[in-house]
Amino acid sequence: MFPVSIKGVLVLPSDEVVLALNDRDEWELPGGRIEIGERSTECLVREFKEELGVDVEANGLIDTYLFEVIPGKHVFIVTYGCRLIGRFSPVVSHEHSKIATFPIDDLPANLPSGYAHSIRCSQACTNGAAAPLA
Secondary structure, eight states, X not given: OOOEEEEEEEBOTTSEEEEEEOTTSOEEOSEEXXXXXXXXXXXXXXXXXXXXXXXXXXXXXXXXXXXXXXXXXXXXXXXXXXXEESOOOOOOOTTOSEEEEXXXXXXXXXXXXXXXXXXXXXXXXXXXXXXXXX
């Protein structure tokens, strides 16, 4: 069995996606481990509040995949699209060293491919196109 991590694609009105810099010096989507008895959407809302201090609403499932975090350690990733509720005034938690926004068409090189795929799928669905499967 693999741990499950719920991640969120939050695209701001500026068409920039919110990312967090982790201790492996990789940008990642905000989110984290689901707790026992918690719905995946509840997890997403809780994690955004804990990690960024912002309120979001889960809009819909984008993707699921198995991610090799470090050699030999896998996590099952579930990504949702989300919508900001209120103002975007993020506060960096102890879990990350930095929170930043990036244009969708200019994502950082140190963003794992699975997260980049979820971001592209989110945009494809938002624009009315079918999301790519691969």
